[in-house]
Amino acid sequence: MQDLFFYLFAALTLLCGFLVVANPFSRNPVTSAMFLALTIVSMAGLFVLLHAFFLAAVQILVYAGAVIVLFLFVIMLLDLKEEQRRTANKFGIVTGVISVGAITVILIKTIFESHATATVATPALEGATQPLGRMLFNDYVLPFEILSVLLLVAMVGVILLSKKDLR
Amino acid sequence: MKLEALPWLILFLPLLSAATITLFTQKNRELSARLSIGAIVSGFVLSVIFIAANGWEPLQKETLVTWLEVGDLQVDFGLRLDPLSLLMLLVVTGVGGVIHIFSWGYMREDRAFSRYFACLSLFTFSMLGVVLANNFLMMFIFWELVGVSSYLLIGHWFERASAADASKKAFITNRLGDFGFMLGILIVWALAGGLNFSLIEDQLKQNPALFGSMTTAAGLLIFCGAVGKSAQFPLHVWLPDAMEGPTPVSALIHAATMVAAGVYLLCRVFFIFTTPALHVIAWVGAITALMAALIAVQQNDIKRILAYSTLSQLGYMVLAVGVASPTPAMYHLTTHAFFKALLFLGAGSVIRALHHEQDIWKMGALSKKMPTTSATFVVGAAALCGVPGFSGFFSKDEIIAAALNPRHGSLGLFLLAAGVAMLTTFYMSRLVLVAFFGPARSDGADHAQESPKVMVLPLLALAVPSALAGFFGIAQLYGKQLGEAHSSFQVLAMAASLGAVVFGLALGWGLYWNAEKDPLPERIGPWARMLRNRFYFDELYEATVIKLHDTIAAIADWFDQWIVAGLMVRGAHGTTELVGRALRLAQTGNLQTYAFLFVLGVAVVLYFVLGK
Amino acid sequence: MHIGLEHYLVVSALLFCLGLLGVVLRRNLLVIYMSLELMLNASNLALVAFSRFNGHLNGQVMVLFIITVAAAEVSVGLALIVALYRKRQTAHVEDLTTMKL
């Protein structure tokens, strides 16, 4: 049952990811964004299978609920229709695919050759929210605070950037 | 009361005024002029006070400040105070002050009034430095400063190409002489181990063979400096061109001070010259005197005539030094400073009255329109010609007499001197008769008016010493230091100079009284043209020196362009550029390309890290 | 075959390479950004899988951080794109070659 779900979600993730990048039917960025949302959601499914419930929820909440909506927002604001008209650079596509393919091969080869020892799932970390929180606010409190500053900086930056005339 | 600080004050007041004008009072014309004039006039007053207090020969002849001390070398910054320098101090500040005041009127409408006075003050400072210097190095420094400030003054109207060219010509020609001067200084330094005048003089007195075979060479090299500054024969070309500067500048530089510096130098270091060197000096002076007088006969520009006359008189002075008679040289220098400044200022007054007309054939009848200027000009001319009773008579007479002295002089030099005296009278009578008498030859001359008081008063102030300087005992004063003039042939010399004056005046009167145009070209034809063209010196230099110079420059240019810039610089930069061009291909500005290259790099790195 | 760490890692690697492909091939700035998000998510997946199979929560904490950074990055990046678009009227990388010589 779990295996089935894994294959289902993995296939869905990869398929949607592929459609984000190279949708043969549409080059509309909105479609890409929607498939990205689907990727995120199916990835959340994978997270659930990995017993990372909290992260699954956060994944949906942050990515699907905010980030991709932001993307949609911007796409709609910018009114992008350009790309549909452009002709692709064949040479670039071929070389790009080859180099990325090489990386893929290397990565997967490495994964299979490494013989990861932990093939059996360790006892599930049920209800991981509380330990996660403890860890976050004890061991990782400094990075956490730094991140909060990062967010603040990003917010200030975005507000400045979005002003009509920068001074 | 010793007043030791006074000479320093006199020296540095003009510098202070120049600095103040340049830094603070550029905008305030009147204040600038007052500062500059105040500096030089107070310099004159202070000089008088100093001389009054200490007499002509102060007990302490030198005041010293150690300026540089590097290893064994010690350079003092000192002032030498003896009759020679004190009298020159009076001449420079006195004549210079008068010229300053004259400038106030003459330059009134000039745009760069403040700059003019700043340069004037700087020039005064440098000249005073030359006069007061007690060693070769300090003299050389001020010598160069004189060159720089004269460059600035001659090129005052630098907007005019001719003025800019003239200033460059003056500076470069001077540098040529200065180069020799510097070599001479170095030789003296190497041999004597010091630069102080009195030190070297003492050493030479004790051991005349101190410099050995180098003495003549050192003397001649130092004479080179004087040749440049005093515009002697091969390097005389800059002085007539320098008339492009404002007329007061001409008066200051070309009559009283700068050109006199060369002669002053010769007298100051007279002790260093050997007999062969003196022969050379004498002949150079004689040739300059004759040549300049001949050229002056056929010039039409009032300032040029005066310029060549200056050259001629400088030749006299150098001749006097060359016949081992520095006293007459300095005597003539002093009187010449008075009357030549007077003549230049008179010419300036005329030029200004005629709205910058300088051709004497467009003047005439000015004696009626500008009585004071004319009268003073005539006084100056008479002094220059050596009319008996006027200052020039005494000084020139002494030189002509000295030219006959048995040890250094010769009959040739005497005849030359006498001939030049005749020519002087001739061209001066031509100038005076054409410019101030006869009919008015242009509308400008017809409507000329007397110049304002600020210009006329200096003329009067200079006319007095021009006329009477012969009675002040200046020669005796110089004689105290430089030795009495040889006066054994006074009668013959006096007869010769009197004859020259009478003959020259008669010739001039005959040819130019009421003349409409110059009758001389018709009479002597090609000779006149040659004179008018200044013996083709400029053309000669153009054809030889400048050609040679151009060739050397072309070769250097070729070397620079092909070897230095071509092979070395361009080679290096070409290689860099080629590599840069190759690398530039990678910078497409396209994000995608960068991403692709990045991915490629990651693939390679991954291959080496993981893939093996 | 039981699902192990390797399976998740393969999915993660494939997703990562898909994102990389998108970055290299697509020419719309926004889509490139989405591809970047894909890559970040792929790394998230790998981290969560590690966390799960090593019985330790460090990985999940990292994922939280990554999500936060990604949110900040996206907001700033999108603001930049909007600013750029206002200036140039394009979000197409081929038109944004001002730095080119």
Added chain:
Amino acid sequence: MDWNFILFTFIKIACVIGAVLTMFAYSVLAERKISAFIQDRVGPNRVALPLIGSVPVVGPFLTRLGFWQPIADGLKTILKEDFTPAYVRKAYFWLAPAIALIPSFLTTAVIPFGSTLGNPNKKMVIADLDVGILYTFGIVSLGVYGIVLAGYAANSKYPFLGGIRSSAQMISYEIAMGMSVVPLFLVVGNLNLSKVIEYQAQNGWLICYAPVSFFIFLVSSFAETNRLPFDLPECETELVAGYNTEYSSMKFALFFMGEYANMIAASSMMVVLFFGGWTLPGLTTPANTLATGLLHIGIFVGKMLALMVLFIWVRWMLPRFRYDQLMDLGWRRFIPLALANILFYAGWFWMKT
């Protein structure tokens, strides 16, 4: 695999969806009736079923009540021509209403609408998730897609602006909403909604502990469901009908349904979070008989309906906000207020320990 469990879950899902749909139909009627009451009108009172309408007393009463009106409305929306304008983006135009509706149904999955049906294994919640509230927020945040896509797909100005406005509004208020409930979990110490109700059963309703949270949550719910006073995405005077301008027939009905389903979901969330779910003071133990189980469900539904009425009531009582006021309220009032609220509770607990 526990087939019983699966079957039971399916039955629960079916019941919940059926209940929500019914509730949707009758909440529309309630809306109309209440608005009529507020505006001193009668409201729908004509639709009658042929047979039942002729039953004396009951028939006219039900007719006057408008009891059959939802059926007529439903028939009308189904039978109307489903018009697709020419220049819409077809795929998204079709997808958008579904996407708008789905999240609100999904939200109901984690809501414990009752205790048990006698048997402790038969929990009256479809999925008893440990991260229930996070799940809810995640799903709610997906709700924005429907509206954004609807605005985008219509390919026309007003729907587009409506979609943009709506998404901005929803994202903004989601933050305040999410932060408003944090104090609750500080108090309860668990994200599982069933545990939240258990805590309330023992310690009293959470609205007493966190009234500020409730206030923020309530107002944010209005904004999240695009209800008045925050219905700017479909504000007639400015945007015609907002994102659903180009929609008609059943597609429009789906949006409509989504709105009411959202209201239902929000009301039930509030009931669970602040009003003790199925508990009443004195009625706190999980049911051990079928009857008490049903009673618990009834209590839950009753509380929820009361909140629904509040929603409807507010709609007809308050004027619409201006958009900048809305944003101002969200970002500059509620978010700082929610933060201060969190800090207050955190400080409180810190003092206690």
